[in-house]
Amino acid sequence: MTPDQLRALVRTIPDHPKPGIMFRDVTTLLLDPEGLAAAADALAATVTDKPDLIAAIDARGFIVGTALALRLGCGLLLVRKDGKLPGETIAEDYALEYGTDRLAMHVDACTPGARVLITDDLLATGGTALAAARLIRRAGGLVTGARFFIDLPDLGGGAKLRAEGIEPISLMDFAGD
Ligand SMILES: O=P(O)(O)OC[C@H]1O[C@H](OP(=O)(O)OP(=O)(O)O)[C@H](O)[C@@H]1O
Numbered sequence: 001m002t003p004d005q006l007r008a009l010v011r012t013i014p015d016h017p018k019p020g021i022m023f024r025d026v027t028t029l030l031l032d033p034e035g036l037a038a039a040a041d042a043l044a045a046t047v048t049d050k051p052d053l054i055a056a057i058d059a060r061g062f063i064v065g066t067a068l069a070l071r072l073g074c075g076l077l078l079v080r081k082d083g084k085l086p087g088e089t090i091a092e093d094y095a096l097e098y099g100t101d102r103l104a105m106h107v108d109a110c111t112p113g114a115r116v117l118i119t120d121d122l123l124a125t126g127g128t129a130l131a132a133a134r135l136i137r138r139a140g141g142l143v144t145g146a147r148f149f150i151d152l153p154d155l156g157g158g159a160k161l162r163a164e165g166i167e168p169i170s171l172m173d174f175a176g177d
C-alpha cells in the first residue's frame with residue numbers, strides 16, 4: 001500500500017467536535033485490514049533503536065502503541081486520562097486543539113533510566129504528547145522519540161516536540177486543508 005493510499009483511508013469530518021476543526025478520523029483506516037497492517041508495519045519500520053517501553057496515550061494511541069509494542073517486542077506503558085488507573089499515579093494538565101485535559105500514569109510504570117518511545121494516532125498542537133513526555137521524565141524515563149500515524153504540521157506540534165529534544169516521525173500529514 002502506498003503512502004497516498006494510506007492517507008486516502010483517513011476520513012475528514014469538518015467542524016467536529018467544534019466549529020472550525022477539521023477532524024482527521026483514523027477509524028476509517030482502522031476498518032481496513034490491509035491499511036491497518038500497512039500503517040503498523042510502516043511505523044514499526046521507522047524504529048531503528050528498540051526502546052524498552054512503548055508509551056501509548058489514551059485512547060486512540062492505545063491502538064498504535066499496542067501494534068508497535070507487539071511488532072518490536074517491547075512492553076506497553078499506558079498513559080491514561082486521569083482517574084482511570086488503579087494504582088498510585090502522577091498527572092499532568094495539558095491543552096489540545098479543542099480543549100484541555102489531564103493525563104496520568106502509574107508512578108512505578110517506568111523504571112528510572114528506561115528508554116520510552118511515545119505513540120499516538122495523531123500529532124496536532126503537541127500538548128498531549130508533551131504531557132506524556134513530562135510524566136515519563138518525572139518517573140525517571142528517557143523519551144527516545146515519538147511516533148504517530150498522522151501529523152497536522154500547521155498546528156506546530158512537531159516543532160514543540162523537537163524543542164524538548166523529542167524527534168517525531170509520522171506516516172502522513174494533512175497541511176493547508
Ligand atoms: O497534539 P494535540 O493537540 O495534543 O492533539 C492530539 C491528541 O488529540 C486526540 O486525542 P483526544 O484527546 O481527542 O482523545 P481520544 O484519543 O480519547 O479520542 C489524539 O488522539 C491525540 O491524543
Ligand SMILES: Nc1ncnc2[nH]cnc12
Pocket residue numbers: 021022023024025096097098122124125152
Ligand atoms: N484535527 C484533529 N483531528 C483528529 N484528532 C485530533 N486531535 C487534535 N486535533 C485533531
